[in-house]
Amino acid sequence: MSSGGFSTEKPDAELPPWQEMLPGSVLDQAGNSVHRKTGFWRGGGRRPLLDLKLCVQCLHCWISCPDACFILSDGKVIGIDYDHCKGCGICSRECPPMVNAIVLIDEGRFR
Amino acid sequence: MPNPELLLASKHSEPMASGHSLCAGCAAGVIVRQVIMSVEDPVVVANATGCLEVCTGVYPVTSWNVSWIHNAFANVAATLSGVESAYRALRKRGEIPAREIKFVAFGGDGGTYDIGLQSLSGVMERGHDLVYVCYDNGAYMNTGVQRSSATPLGANTSTSPAGNLTSGKAELRKDMTAIAEAHGIPYVAQSSPGYYMDLMHKARRAFQTKGPAFLNVLSPCPLGWASEPTDSLVLARLAVDTCMWPLFEIAKGQFSLTYLPLEKKPVVEWLKLQGRFRHLFQSDHQNLIDQIQSGVDQNWQKILERAGSAVPSFAGPADSDRWGY
Amino acid sequence: MTASRRRSKTKNEVRGMSTQSVPQDRADSDRSRKEVVLSGNMAVAHALRQVDPHVFPGYPITPSTKIMEMVASFIANGEMQCELVAVESEHSALSVAVGAAAAGARVASATSSQGLAFMWEMLYIAAGSQLPMVLAVGNRALSAPINGFSDHGEAMGARDSGWLQFHSESVQETYDNIVQAFRIGEDRRVRLPVMVCLDGFVLTHTSENIFLENDEAIRNFVRPYRTEYTLLNPDRPVSYGLGDPPEFYMEHKMRQQAGMERALQVIEEVGAEFGRCFGRHYGLLDPYRMEDAEVAIVILGSEAGRVKNVVDELRASGKKAGVLRIRFVRPFPDEQIVKHLLPLRAVAVMDRSYAPGAVGAPVFQEIRSSLYEYRGGAPHVINRIYGLGGRELRAADVRTIFSELDSLRAGNESVPAIRLVGLRGEPLPNWRDQQAFKMPVGQS
Numbered sequence: 027m028s029s030g031g032f033s034t035e036k037p038d039a040e041l042p043p044w045q046e047m048l049p050g051s052v053l054d055q056a057g058n059s060v061h062r063k064t065g066f067w068r069g070g071g072r073r074p075l076l077d078l079k080l081c082v083q084c085l086h087c088w089i090s091c092p093d094a095c096f097i098l099s100d101g102k103v104i105g106i107d108y109d110h111c112k113g114c115g116i117c118s119r120e121c122p123p124m125v126n127a128i129v130l131i132d133e134g135r136f137r
Numbered sequence: 138m139p140n141p142e143l144l145l146a147s148k149h150s151e152p153m154a155s156g157h158s159l160c161a162g163c164a165a166g167v168i169v170r171q172v173i174m175s176v177e178d179p180v181v182v183a184n185a186t187g188c189l190e191v192c193t194g195v196y197p198v199t200s201w202n203v204s205w206i207h208n209a210f211a212n213v214a215a216t217l218s219g220v221e222s223a224y225r226a227l228r229k230r231g232e233i234p235a236r237e238i239k240f241v242a243f244g245g246d247g248g249t250y251d252i253g254l255q256s257l258s259g260v261m262e263r264g265h266d267l268v269y270v271c272y273d274n275g276a277y278m279n280t281g282v283q284r285s286s287a288t289p290l291g292a293n294t295s296t297s298p299a300g301n302l303t304s305g306k307a308e309l310r311k312d313m314t315a316i317a318e319a320h321g322i323p324y325v326a327q328s329s330p331g332y333y334m335d336l337m338h339k340a341r342r343a344f345q346t347k348g349p350a351f352l353n354v355l356s357p358c359p360l361g362w363a364s365e366p367t368d369s370l371v372l373a374r375l376a377v378d379t380c381m382w383p384l385f386e387i388a389k390g391q392f393s394l395t396y397l398p399l400e401k402k403p404v405v406e407w408l409k410l411q412g413r414f415r416h417l418f419q420s421d422h423q424n425l426i427d428q429i430q431s432g433v434d435q436n437w438q439k440i441l442e443r444a445g446s447a448v449p450s451f452a453g454p455a456d457s458d459r460w461g462y
Numbered sequence: 463m464t465a466s467r468r469r470s471k472t473k474n475e476v477r478g479m480s481t482q483s484v485p486q487d488r489a490d491s492d493r494s495r496k497e498v499v500l501s502g503n504m505a506v507a508h509a510l511r512q513v514d515p516h517v518f519p520g521y522p523i524t525p526s527t528k529i530m531e532m533v534a535s536f537i538a539n540g541e542m543q544c545e546l547v548a549v550e551s552e553h554s555a556l557s558v559a560v561g562a563a564a565a566g567a568r569v570a571s572a573t574s575s576q577g578l579a580f581m582w583e584m585l586y587i588a589a590g591s592q593l594p595m596v597l598a599v600g601n602r603a604l605s606a607p608i609n610g611f612s613d614h615g616e617a618m619g620a621r622d623s624g625w626l627q628f629h630s631e632s633v634q635e636t637y638d639n640i641v642q643a644f645r646i647g648e649d650r651r652v653r654l655p656v657m658v659c660l661d662g663f664v665l666t667h668t669s670e671n672i673f674l675e676n677d678e679a680i681r682n683f684v685r686p687y688r689t690e691y692t693l694l695n696p697d698r699p700v701s702y703g704l705g706d707p708p709e710f711y712m713e714h715k716m717r718q719q720a721g722m723e724r725a726l727q728v729i730e731e732v733g734a735e736f737g738r739c740f741g742r743h744y745g746l747l748d749p750y751r752m753e754d755a756e757v758a759i760v761i762l763g764s765e766a767g768r769v770k771n772v773v774d775e776l777r778a779s780g781k782k783a784g785v786l787r788i789r790f791v792r793p794f795p796d797e798q799i800v801k802h803l804l805p806l807r808a809v810a811v812m813d814r815s816y817a818p819g820a821v822g823a824p825v826f827q828e829i830r831s832s833l834y835e836y837r838g839g840a841p842h843v844i845n846r847i848y849g850l851g852g853r854e855l856r857a858a859d860v861r862t863i864f865s866e867l868d869s870l871r872a873g874n875e876s877v878p879a880i881r882l883v884g885l886r887g888e889p890l891p892n893w894r895d896q897q898a899f900k901m902p903v904g905q906s
Contacts, residue, residue, distance in 0.1 A: 051717075089333050222517050226544070226562075233566075
């Protein structure tokens with residue numbers, strides 16, 4: 027099925043018939059894109075590594091991530107959601123240079 | 138310790154979930170999160186057709202954790218004004234709970250400077266209580282980087298190509314912030330996601346403002362700017378530190394410069410990180426670079442004159458890599 | 463303007479209504495309703511005042527401007543609670559309507575001609591998003607050349623945008639249609655926007671005695687509007703207008719189509735209920751003297767009155783002529799139309815719009831196509847295009863069309879299949895004559 031990359035890639039049998047869909051293509055779910063992994067976008071590219079021992083919890087990485095991949099607990103960063111991180115590396119530039127708690131490393135090392 | 142602004146925001150539920158398909162390093166995602174997390178009340182989002190719209194909602198999947206509507210390309214402002222009017226009408230008759238709801242529209246520069254300008258102008262004139270955020274990435278990125286009226290002079294786009302006879306876009310960009318200001322609306326600001334404090338503070342003021350508020354936010358685009366995804370927010374700050382994208386606000390007609398670079402950097406520092414300006418450095422285009430610089434200088438001079446003695450007492454760090462810490 | 467005047471009450475009551483006797487439960491509204499003189503625009507505005515939708519986005523355009531002006535004045539004087547959004551264009555008017563409807567508001571607006579054309583983009587969005595709303599369209603010819611007078615060009619262009627489309631014959635029917643339109647469009651089986659057409663000037667500006675029903679009775683009839691999918695419930699976020707990939711788009715279109723098909727039944731139900739409440743009964747069609755007719759004219763809108771007059775004349779001289787007025791172009795009531803037309807010998811479909819390069823005008827195309835399965839026993843069907851850009855249709859023109867039908871019945875094949883009524887100069891010699899239709903495909 028050519029659908030410009032938007033396809034759900036499910037066979038017809040798993041998709042709902044029209045009667046089961048809401049009128050007007052309304053969707054009554056929220057934020058369900060979390061079930062769609064975008065971590066593979068990193069390909070063989072860069073992976074941010076967060077060193078919590080160095081981290082000063084300034085939250086710059088969290089507020090600068092386009093993909094909301096910094097996991098917070100009680101107002102503190104506790105890790106990175108690699109299922110969704112696209113490896114843009116913005117966080118590594120936003121982490122204050124004298125802290126330098128996030129480094130980008132070659133993904134190949136994790137293969 | 139984090140900034141108190143961020144501590145507050147960290148208590149906010151995530152407005153836009155992961156799993157959207159914005160390019161790696163797209164600043165639009167950063168802008169949306171910073172803007173919505175600046176306000177505690179629930180928001181309803183309207184989205185113009187564009188990158189943000191197609192990448193965050195394709196049936197049956199959405200990244201939005203808030204109510205969201207996309208209508209068409211040219212009419213995000215009018216659409217949201219309809220939602221806001223309905224809210225007032227339904228509240229007036231007691232048909233919905235008396236609960237505060239905020240309204241925010243996101244449009245790219247195509248949907249704001251160009252095709253959506255009339256609709257936005259109408260909304261600003263009518264005085265609807267909503268916030269309009271333009272994420273200005275300076276071209277029609279969703280359709281593959283065509284020029285818009287926000288594209289800077291000299292930028293190479295697919296419809297203002299740098300060729301043997303041409304050097305990218307030949308025209309100056311439109312000053313949309315000034316156009317919004319000319320409507321006499323209560324709050325207009327220009328901001329950048331590279332300075333999250335600035336953007337979140339302005340977004341909060343915009344939401345608190347009764348009546349229309351317009352935020353013009355520079356949105357670096359790795360695809361269209363041909364820049365490193367990693368550099369997106371660096372570019373967002375460099376634009377400010379070169380004074381190419383000054384940060385200011387006009388609240389009830391009162392102009393304030395909200396950021397004064399310690400050292401005004403030459404605009405080439407911003408240009409050279411972007412492939413869309415590469416041709417300016419490859420052949421003899423020093424004239425054009427000078428022209429861009431003098432345009433920036435003139436505009437900055439005007440801004441400084443306007444700010445007068447009211448330039449901010451604080452000043453940003455000279456090195457944009459070391460800002461804010 | 464005989465077309466819009468109410469003809470003899472003793473004979474046929476008000477145009478567009480059946481002649482059924484007044485039921486008992488009408489008694490209450492009888493006492494409190496008023497008989498007033500109103501133009502079509504004023505009647506629409508009063509219907510809107512009584513329904514009092516939440517939001518009315520509007521942009522003035524001749525000949526429907528008065529509707530917005532009166533809504534503004536009702537609001538200014540506290541007679542309506544509605545939010546008037548005085549937008550800067552029709553494009554924004556319908557954009558506001560879509561936003562407001564998605565937020566759960568009841569929405570109405572009015573426009574004409576270029577205004578409807580400027581709404582085009584959102585016509586499809588309102589319908590595709592299944593957002594009920596009511597749009598009064600004071601029909602006016604499209605530019606170029608700029609004209610300003612009535613024809614159905616803009617409405618016919620919008621017939622496939624997914625909106626239900628009423629065409630009213632009289633001011634009374636316009637008023638009644640606006641009231642019913644809310645109920646029909648908002649019905650959960652339908653959930654579609656509704657366009658109520660009234661011919662520019664002929665109806666919009668011509669005054670007629672009408673019954674203005676009691677405010678309370680109208681409000682009770684339309685009922686409060688509630689929708690479960692609203693942008694304004696933060697506890698239950700919804701998304702409107704998501705991108706739709708190929709594996710869902712067709713199903714969503716079918717969802718929309720189901721609303722359209724179910725509307726046929728809902729229109730009849732609501733029309734019947736309206737009749738029980740107010741004594742004026744409506745269905746999908748308005749057949750006039752069709753019982754034993756041999757020839758008939760099919761027509762929409764205000765000019766049906768003129769054709770009915772001619773039919774009365776012809777009947778008096780012993781000719782079995784009838785009129786079938788179509789009240790709804792969308793959904794197109796093909797089965798009901800076929801039922802009326804099959805027993806006939808010859809039919810002229812009168813279109814007040816034209817489709818350059820097409821085989822006849824829109825209503826003609828659909829009727830011919832509806833009759834195709836019955837081609838053995840179907841009547842001859844010809845197309846008479848009239849009244850473009852406000853050109854007057856005279857009784858003599860209608861008589862000519864009936865005599866053409868007689869001639870066709872008698873086997874005269876020189877009667878042109880398609881003709882512009884009242885056109886000066888000879889028609890193009892090969893322009894879709896009857897022979898051309900009969901020629902099998904592939905032969906020259």
